[in-house]
Each structure stands twice: as C-alpha cells, then as structure tokens.
Amino acid sequence: MKMSKFLLTAIIVLATLLTPAFAQFPGGGGASQPKALPGTAGDQTPKGTSKISGSIVDSASTKGIEFVSVALYSKTSGQAVDGTVADEKGKFTLTKLPAGDYKVLVSFIGYANKTIDNISLGKGQELDLGVVTLASNTKTLNEVTVTGQAALIEEKVDRLVYNAEKDITAKGGDATDILRKVPLLTVDLDGNVSLRGSQNIRVLINNKPSTIIANSVADALKQIPADQIKSVEVITSPSAKYDAEGSGGIINIITKKNSLQGLNLNVDAGVGNRGSMLSLNGGYRKGKAGVTLGGFGRGIYNTITKTSLEQTSTVNNMTTKTIQTGDGSSHGLFGNYNLGFDYDLAKNQSLTAGVKYGVRNFSNQQDLMTRLMKTGSTDFTSTRNVDAKNNSGTVDVNIDYLHTFKPQQEWSISTLYSRNDLTNDFDADLLNGSRELTGRQRNLNKSVNQEYTLQTDYQTPIKKNQLLEFGGKAIFREVKSAYSFLIAEPTGDFRPETDQPAGDLTYHQNIAAGYSSYTYTTKKRYTLKGGLRYEHTFIDASTNEGTVGVGNYGVLVPSVNASKTFKGTTLKLGYNRRIQRPGLQQLNPNFNSANPQNITIGNPELRPELTNNFELGLSKNIKKTFVNATFFGRVTNNAISQVRQPSDTLAGAIVTTYQNIGKQHAYGTNLFANVAVTTKINVGIFANAFYTTLTGLSLGSDGKSEEIKNDGFNVSGGVFSQATFGNGWGAQAFGFMQGNQVQLQGMQGGFGFYTVGVKKEFNNKKGSVGLAAENFLSKRYNIHTSLNSAQFNQVNDVYLYNRGVRLTFTYKIGKMTMDAPKKRAKSVSNDDVKSDGQQSGGGGGGGQGGGGNAPR
Template sequence: MTKLYKSFSWLFIFLSAISFAANAQTTGRLNGKLIDATNSKPLDFATIILLNPNNQIIKTAQTDASGSFRMDAIAFGTYSLKISYVGYNPIIRPTTFDAAHTVLSLGSIKMALSKTSVLKEVTVQAKKNTIQLGIDRKSFNVEQSLVSQGGSATDLLSNVPSVSVDIDGNVSLRGSSSVRILIDGKPSLLGGSSIADVLQSIPASSIETIELITNPSSKYDPEGQSGIINIVLKKNSRRGLNGNVSITGGLPNTFNTNVALAYQNKNVNLYGNYSHRYGQRSGSGFSNRTNFRRLSSGADTTFTFNQNSSNTRNFTGDVFKVGMDYNIGEKTTVGVSSNVNLRKRDGGDNGLTQGIGQFGNLNSSIDRNNSEYEKGNNYDFNFDFSHKFKKPQEELTSNISFGRGMEDETQNFNTNTYNYVRTPSSLNNLIQQNLTDGNFRNWNLQLDYTNPLTKTSKLELGYRTTLSRNASDFDADTLNNFGNFVNDPRISTNFVYDEKIHAVYGNYQKQLGNFGVQAGLRAEQALINTALLDSNKTFNQNYFRIYPSVFLTQKFTGEQTLQLSYTRRVNRPRDRQIIPFLDRSDALNYRTGNPSLRPEDVHSFELSYAKYWATTTLTSSAYYRQTNGAIQRITSSYDNTGIQLTRFENVARAITSGLELIGRTEITNKWNATANLNFYNTSVKGDPSLGLADNSGFAWNGNVTTNFPLPFNISGQARFDYQAPQVIAQGKTRTNYGLDAGLRYDFLAKKVASISLNARDIFKTRRFGSITSDPTFYNVTDRRFSSRQVNLTFAYRFGRTLDQMNKKKDRKEEQRDQTPDEPTGGN
C-alpha cells in the first residue's frame, strides 16, 4: 500500500512538472465561448480547429456544456482558427501568437444559422476528450473509453474517476454506495428493479456519456448521499441520415451488438437504437469464521466454519430506444421517446462448509448446490416540451414520463448437512424453492422555468412529483418427507412499497464581477407507506423537509476558480434493504431486509479548486459529509447453531471527510494522462443496542488512465486502479486493484471503421473481501469473479449530411432536365 501511495503521489508531481515545463516554453493559449446569435444559448460540442499557413491541423478542441473552449501550448506563429457547428455558418479567424501576444481571449462568439440550415461537409473531425473536468461536475465520454468497449454499463462505470463497483454490481461514488443513479436524467427506466441487474444488462455501446455531480444544487433531486450519476443513452445530434453498427466477441463467452439509425432535418429529429448483450461470469470465494461461545457453566465452545464456494452467472440483455423531436416553430420543441430493457439471468453456485471444533476436529459439513433463473423487463414513455421566449436564455421545459416493469425469479436450494458429533452421524437435507413475482410502476411529472433577470443574474423555478409503487411477492416452498413442496409462511412475504414525493424549488444566481453566488431551497413532502400483506402490518413514513443549497464561487487571475458549497440531501432505503424476505441461499449466512429503516439525513460541505495551466487541468475538492441515521449492514447471531443474520440498520451517524484530486495533462499533442486520488476518513458512531462500538479509519483510492498514439492509425489506452481497505460498521474491506488496456485501429476514408481489442483485469488481481468482527465472531471473506475479459470489437459509422443529400438530388434533377424528351409518334 505504501509503495502504491508513493507511486500515485509521484505521478501527480510528474504531471505538474510537465505542466510547468510546458509553460516555460514559447507558447500561447486562447479561449472563448460559443453562443447562438439569436438566443445567446451556449453551443456545446462545436468543433474548433487551429490550422497553420499550409492548412495543416495543429490543434483541435470542442466546446463544453457551457459553450466554452480553450487551446493551450500553441507555438508562436500565425494560424487560422476555424469554428464549425451543425447547421451554422462556419467562422474563420486569423490569429497570431508571439512574445507580445501570448493569450488570446475571444469572449463570446456569436454563430448564425446558415440560410439553408444545413451543414457543409466537414472534412476533418475532432475526437471528444475522454473526460471534461468542471469545478462542480465531470462528464465522461464513453466513445473514447477503449478499455470498456464490448462491456456493460457496470464495466463502464468502474472506469470512471471517483466511481467504484463491487463484485455484486453495487455502485459507489467517493466510497459511498448511497448514490442516486439516473438514466437520461430520470429514474423511470430503473423503476423498482435491482439497479445492479439493469446496469449489467445495458451494453456500454448504447451509452453516450456519464455525468457526475457530487454536490447537486436544489434544482436537482436530493436523493443520494454522495451525489448523482446520470447515464445518458445515445441520441442523434447530427443533421441528415446517419448511423453506426458495432459487434463484439470476447472471452469468456461475451457477445454484444449495437445498431443505431437517425435522421434529422430542420424540423424533425428521428432516432432509434438497439443493443444486445450476452455475457458469462464465473467466480469463487471463501469465508473463514470463528464463533466465540461460552456456556453458562464457563466451558469454552469456540468453533470455526471454513467455507469455499464457486458460482456461474449468465446475463442476456436487449435495450431499445426510439424517439422523435419536432420543432413546432423556431422556439418550441416537443419530443416523445421510449426506452425498453429486456433481460434474463441464470446460474448457480456450489459450496462446501466445514465446521471445526475447538480442538481441530471435524464436527460438521454442509454441501450446498443452488440454481436460479430470473427474467425481467422495464419500459418507459416520455413526453418532453421546451419553449424559448424572446428574452435570451428564458426557457420553459416540462416532462411527463411513465415507467413500468416486472421481475420474476425462481431459486432452487439443495443443502445437505452432515453432523459428525452425533452417534451415529446424521444427515439433514433441505430442498427449498423460492418464487418471486415483482411488479412496479413509476410516474414523473416535472416543470422547470429559467429566467435571466439581468445579464448577471438568473432565477430558476420548478415543480416535480414522482409516484412509485413496487409490489414483491416472495413465495418459499420446502420439500417435505412425502416429496411435496409445502409453503413456509415463516419466510414467505408479500410486500408493497408505495412512495409519493411532491417538490418545489427555487434557485437564484448572481454574478458580481469575478464573484458568484447561488442559493436555493427545495421543499419536499414525502409520503411513504409499506405493507406486509400476509400479516397486515403497515409502516408509514410521512415527512416534510427543506433542502437548502448554497454555492459561492470566486474566479482568480491565471485561470483559477474556487468554490465553497453546502447542500442537504436524503437517502431513502429501497428494494432489498427493506423487503423482509429471509434469504437462506447460504446455510450459515442468512440475509433479510428491514421495513423499519428510516431515511438518511445528509449534510454535505465541499470546497473545490480548479486550476488550468497550458497543458494541464487540476481539480481538487475537500469534502465533509455527515449522515444522520446512516444505514449499515449489521451481522449478528441468528441462533445458537452458528447461523448468522445480516440485515440493514440505522446507526446514529457516519462522518466522511476527504480530499479528492483529479488531474489531466497533455504530455504531447496526442498523448495525455488523467489521474485521480481520493483520500478520506470514515467514522461510524456505534449503537449499544445493536452491539456496535465506534469505528473509524483512513482509506484512499486512486486510478490513472493514459491515451497514447501508435503508428499505422493505432491508438492505445491503459488504466490502473487501486482501492485501499475501507472502514465499515463492523470492520473493514480488503485491498482491491487491477489493470486494463485497449488498442484501436481506425481505417477506411475519414476513419469511419475501427477494430478494437481490450483486456480487463489483465493480471486477475481484482477481488472483494472484508474482515468483520464483534464480541461473538471474527470473519474473513474473499470473493472474486474470473474478471479477466478479452474483447474484440468492430465498429462502422455511416451517413450523409443534408447538404450532401441535396447535392445528389440536384444532380439527378439536372440530369433529368438535360435528357431529351421521348418522341411522341403516331399512326
């Protein structure tokens, strides 16, 4: 751990040294902001190209979400700056850099729509940066992630800075698994399904970008302890007819396909996307647990369980997205879209557990053979409306979305327990079948209004209602001595979760020179009712809360920005955290939910700093997060036979404070590196009623990604990540690290085709384990999948702009006009 810590520290020193060395050279830089000449709306992802007098490309860039762009480390000389954007007239400006002109600030550049509203053919295309770093958010471009191609959304998230994914597919942001995950800005596609299962079924090829907001303002849903992860599925943004196809094959047993087709003209944007994914994963693990037990007579009856297991999982997923945007006029747009997710999962696990007595004698053994099959689907329908007023940037938007889905699962447990202490030895056989029928639905009603009061101030107002219902019927049947399955009412559960959230918000922004302030309030009324239909028990949580947010931002000279922010957030327990179904798939480790869980109350403070050098960007954030009523996994004795029960409980509070650093540097014109370090301390306040003592400790994680060019149109990417042990309620997790790498070869005219080869977890080092204890037990676990995966992907892009299509049409009409008329003969 110490060597890796030093290595990451030296890496940041190395990146900074490169940056300062570059600044010492005779170079210049330029920056600007691109806006629409009519409504002053920022134009994102516009192409910026710097050409030398021989018309050769020297540098390229793209505007970010705010329309801003910058180019650094420009050698002294004379150039032409070319700016182009779909449907707008291109802009070409001469520029010169010398000792007297090292910085060129272009300010706001207004682009006008072309008269024909079509895009002239672009002969040069610039690649988007892998990651765009802002002081309050990060945007990760999927297309440039070579190591994730051919994988799932889960694989993709594990390669995003600040994000980690455990062996069960649970996602964490800055070390916290309480993160809000959205798809296209909405929770409707996830519904009441297992988030891990949905993410595993979505191919990475169907995703455009991943956005991270670690401390969202009052405008956003306050759900999620550590922030928001928004997964943006692909949608057409180019005019004309265009599309792309890709196909992936890999080991072990991976097959993915993706097809996208879209057409856009001045008034209509039609788009559709289909992705199929099949993957297989196998894994193994062990658990060594010592139970401390002393009888009333004083006799010590300590015993140990050593468990080894193996498992296999097969995943199949199909994802569809179709939609249409229609411009009613110049300022009004309506859109309809639908997402469909179909998935299946099957597999099994086998395990052998040996019970060892105090003197090393074999007391018992448990042979487990389980299988499962699950199928599920989600679909949603969305209606979006947008109207721009005469005043620039004044806008009204609304969304109505409805989502629905189901999950059916069948589990078969076959457990043989041999007891060698009794004379004669005895065998107990348990055969159990679990049938799960889950259904859910979700409504989202949202209205947002933005009014720029002056050139330096803005007011945002909004309303949102979400209505969710999740019904889960767990039916557990046990095989009796007569060979018949009989329902076991002790562990069967019919559970209903009903949630209604009504919210209004107001957000005000004011810029005072280089100082900016943003303050907001979000008021929410939560009506949450859960019910156990079998026992007629109900649990109600109805509460009203105010969620404030404050952001203070100061810009300094030398491309520096400092921001201080505070937000209040909430994390509501859902799914398996609250469903009280007793999972007995492991004969010695039972799991269940807790319907009495309360929502976490989160107070988050963050001090962020961003600095831009000629070739390097550095963002740093010092954060403090206090979670009252923190939800933790708690393990306790189930009975006196050695069985343990894990369930979720609220503890008094948990406090996490840390420092995160993200840096990106352009080592050369085509070679760059991005590194991320996160140091944090976690303390969990104990609870005597749960047998929990206070626990605290320091942890850190880091990763580095580098993109580099190779000869013959080949580009490469490598990524290394490391997670140090992390504090949990009853112990700590174990070290986890791994290396991924990928290559891509671009070919054909304009590089419209590519072949990619990547490998994940090359040295098979990734594992997930923990060490937990209390006065009654000490447990060491280790689990891992055969995570080394090798994928080969072929991708092809095709399409024509409207200008090209019109030219072809004009040529046909011209040829028709030049063809002589046929003679009209007669008798």
C-alpha cells in the same frame, strides 16, 4: 392515504415556493414572448419605425442555424436595446426600432460570437444585414479542458465530466467498465458504485430515472453498452433543482445522440472470452421530425468465483464454528431496446417522446460445502447446490415539452411512466456428507414496481447577470412484493415452510416537491448559486401482518455554491443538505437464505437519513498540466447501516438486516492531474483519500445493545494514458487500485483493475476494429473481508477470475448531414430512493450468497 390529501399538500408546496417567483413577472410569466432583453430601461419594447433583418448560417455547411441569439446594443450607451431568436431557417427580424447608432451581437453555443459594428439606422429605414456566417467553436462555456486535444476529462462549474466517447477501450463492455475510470468514483468488482466512499448516490440516464436503477445499480449498469455512452457527469454538490435524494451526490450517464439529417445505421459488435455483444442503432430525420430505433444485446459467460468463509458465533453460551467453501459461476443475457420520436412544433417549441425496454436474465450457480462444529457436539458436514435467478423486464415511457421564449428563458413539462417486473428466486439441493440428496428448498420472490411522474420547470434571466429557476414535481410510486419459502423431500412436491411463512409487501410512496434557485454572476467572475427545495413524502405501507412504515414526513433542503476565477485558477465552495430514503431492497422483509450461513432480510420500518455536505475545490492550469484538488466533509445522522448478528434459530448463521442506528462522518480529498505530453499523448493520475468514522448499535456479549464504533482511512487511486497516432491508430491504458474499506463491524478488502487497448479506424472513420485486454497478468483477485462483534467473528474471501480479452468492430452506414444543435424538451429526473440495499460509508457487505431477493 387519501389522494386528495396528497394533492392538497402538493398545491400548498408549489404555491409557497413558486408564488414569490411568479410575482416578479406580470401575468405570471405567461406564454407570450417578451421582446426586450433584461436590463433595458424598464424592460420596455423599443418605440420606432425602423427594422433590422438578416439570416444566420453555418460557415461550413452554409445551412441556417435556428435558435441563435441576436442582441442589439446602443453605440452611445453600450446598453442592450432589443433582442430576438432566429427561426428554424436562421432568419431573424428586429422591428419598431428608433433611429440611432447600434451594434449587433450574434451568439450560439458551439459557435464563436460575432459582432456587427457601426450600424447607423435612420427613421423608418429597413436594413437587411444579409447572410451572417458563424464559425464552429470547440470551446465550451464555463469549463476547463483537462486533456488537451482529447478532452477526456472536463471540470465544469458544478460537476466533473468524463467524456467516454474518447475511450477507445470501451467497445464491447458495459457502463461498469466506464465508471471505473471516472475520477471521484469507485466501482468494486461486483459493480457497486461509490462516490467519495458513499454508495448513497443517484444514477440517472440522460437526466432520467428508471425503475431498473432503483432495484440494483450494479445490475442496471450491465444493461448499458459502454460504446453508447457519450459522457458521465459526477455532480458532487447538486442545486435545489435536483431531487433531494442521493446524499453522496448524483451520477448522470449521457448516451450518444445526434442531430443528423437523413438515414443512418450504426453496427457495433464485440466478442471475448468472458462476454459478447451486438448493437444496432439507427435513425431517420427530415425537417422538423426525427425517429430513432435501437437495440443492444450482451451475453456474459465464463465468470467463475471461488469463496471461503470461516466464522464463529455465540448464542446462549453455545459457540458454533463454521467453515465453508464455495465454487460458483454465473452467466446472463442483457438487452436494451428503445424507440424515440422528436418534433419541432415551432421555432421555439419542441416535443419528444420515447419508449425503452430493458431485460435482464441473470443466473448464478454456487456449490457450498459447510462444516459446523458446536461445543460438545459432533461435527456436521453438508453440501448445498444453489441455483439463483435474477430476471427483470423494465419499461420506461416519456413525453416531454419545451417552450423557449428567448435565450435562458424557457418552460418545460415532463412526464414519465416506469415499470419493472422482477423475479428473484433460488432453488437449493441439500446433500449430506456422502453427497446424497436429503431435501430441497425454494425461495420465490416476485415484485412489481411502477412510478408516475409529472414535473414542470421554468427559468428566466433577471437583467444580464442573474438567473431565476423554479418548478414543481409529483411522484406516485407503488411497489408490490410477494415472497414465499418452500421445502420438499428428495422427490415429491414442494410445501410451505411453517417457520418462514409466505408474505407480501405493498409500499406506496408519493412525493410532492417544489424548489426555487437563484444564480448571480459579477463582472469580476464571482458566481453565486443558492436554492431551496421542499419535499413532502407520503408513506402507506403494509404486509400480511398489518401496517408498517414510518408515516409521512417533510424535509427542507438548502444548497449554496460559489466560485471565483482569477489568473487561471478557479476556486469553488459548496454546501448542500441531502435526504436518503431507504431502498426497496432494504425494506423488503423477504428472508433470503440462499446461503443459510449468511442470511439477509429487509426492514420496512426504516426512516430516511439526512446528510450535510461541504466541499472546497481548487483547480489550475500550469502550462500543459491541469491540477484539481477538492476537500470535502460529509456528516450523516440517522444513517441506514447494515447490522449483523447471530441467528437465534439457525446454528452458526449470521443474519444481516438494516437499521437507522448509525452516525457517519467522512472527511477527505480528491486529487487528479493531467499532463498533455504532446497534442496527441496525455497522461493522468488521480487519488481519493478520506477518513471515516462509523457509529452504531450491536448486541453485546450479554445480549444487550451496546454502541460500537469503527474508523480508519479509505484510499484509492489510478493512472490513465491515451495516445493517437497517424493512419487512424490509437492506444489507451488504465489502472486502478482500491484499498481496504472501513465498515461498521469490520473491514472489506481492496482490489485492483487494469486494462489496455488499441484501435484502428478505416474508411474515413466510418469503421473501426479494436482489441482490449483486462487483468491479463493476474489469474484472479481476492477480496478479503473481516467482520466482528462481541457475538461473532467472520472472515470471508471471494476469489474472482476476471482475466479477459475482447475483439470489437463498428461500422456506420448511411449518408448523413449535420444540422446545428437543437434544444430538445427536458425530461424527468427522479433523483431519489437509495438503491441496491447498499451500506453507505464503505462498500458492500462480506459473506457469500446466492443472489439477493428484492422487491424491485
């Protein structure tokens, strides 16, 4: 694909979507700061010789607050006359004002509004209002506080927020432990995340993508320390501003940041029977510049797994029965390191830059004993010892710029470079029934994935109750994956396996996108937000056998969200269309036979799937209880589905691949309620239930394709409780149950998870110690999966031993002072690419394996 063709299409997309928006503003919305507030007569700058000035400070720290909005209103007409934004010291000036009677409204997020009334301004007068103090206000606009004092869960206009920093059991864990507790989400014991039963979701970190996420969500979450997560946002109905990818929705993980002046260092440590961690995060800020430096390391161990597999398959009228047992264990080291820099170029301009490096060294050992029984043949017994490695190193580099012209009017440019080097190999020793070494196998899969992204966004208010947003984006993505399969005798060198030749995949995916979004709010608290986004995808892919892929394609993605608040009740209605591009693991043609009875192979010919989402939500405060109910529907065509069928060459083996053959319909509800029992104790309960229908193709008993269908209910739910006591003591408990999950060719078993924890703070909250335990009443959990078709039946049991306890410690070092919050430059959000090779519509696949190989 020629780069000129891509750039030409990108220009056409941006021109088509952005020109009508720019046409509304003289000069195309240039960099000059408009002085008049929208809504004034003709939006003309007032003519006069008078002036009003003043200084705005925090009532507690007595320090100036920058970016405070100052609006001047006429006492006679009540309309806005002029407005400005305070500088970095909190000072403001309104000039060229005509004589008259006015009032001034001072407002800023996080502070209570303040009105200065009865201002009489004479001709040529220079009026100094002096020092204006603003008091902190803990209430947040457009949200409902769910858990009273702790505010563990919040519902906002377009998302649900789980405030993880309030979770006292988080210390020593990772992001997986946090996401398990978020309403609407389901996380299985392997770390795979579902939203309303769909694993077609995008996971962002601080609104940014990363190549580490694109490879495997489950693995990536292990690298994010739980105690560094501030909140988790679940966006079920994304607006046009977000990338069209992620048919199920978007999960945005917000990590802790600060606006501290001075030098600070936070030390976090934890040790347990299944894992240990150490985290050091520091920062230095003085004046307009700030630097942050952090590092996190975590080790996992004592993770034991036992499996059993029984399956029958029929090929060419020959039936083979397989009975397999396995004993496995895994261990790993995960690291995450970051260096950040931000600088205030001016009172209304900021620049941020950062470098992040993530490392994963994960290994899995599994001893498989297999017995094959063929019709009319002697039984065959073998043992296979597999050592699988999944290692990666990820680098993310970003530079972002933000220019704020006035409240709600801003322009940003964001850039991102992301690269992931991945090694995903396995070695297997083959033993006979007498446990004598008879041969060796090796699968090598080295991959490099890199992305370049350029994004620009502009938003501006229209009058007082309307907001227009538009922008454009370009993503340049390249993936290279080389794979080979080797065999050897008990001794000697490895040689290529002729039946499974080496190969490589080169996959270029470039995307040009543009969007426009409009928000309208009425005085009666009706809110309507609509948008349109267009994305054009360019595919250029090949293997050593020639060109593959589906060619270029474009998609138009509309979104509409509406809400109405009345008498403490909020009603929300949403519709959006989403695209789901195949994940790179699903595309990778590497033949992964770590377990030769359960083989996986990707399909580079996969096309994207399209989903229409509908939702209706109702939330209400009833005294001390908050209740939310959301009803949703999801219709997916051309769905990417896992398809399993017997192998033509390996007796008794089941091969899993991916095809665009499915239709998936899901209809259900999410319910949760929270009761503030007292100001210090709250209890919550949540439940998710939906009915799903999956339709696809499979081979029939005669070897020809036939349509298959599966449907059923998927139910999950949980309860949590949190309490704070005197002298720095706190406690928390959480429990969750996941029912069976419907799959196209069967059913995956459910599981449960629970945890309790206590924490004690000391030294004026500078330090804390905690103790948390999980699944301490259960020796193990069994996930029972049953899959079937006309040609095979499979029953798989995975026993996970995850009883755990951990002791945590944290301490803050340094003398710091808090500044008013500052608006920093925005960053790139690549909400695209289906990750982890997961099947949508109901959990991961059954069967044992020694670690999947992927091009990421």
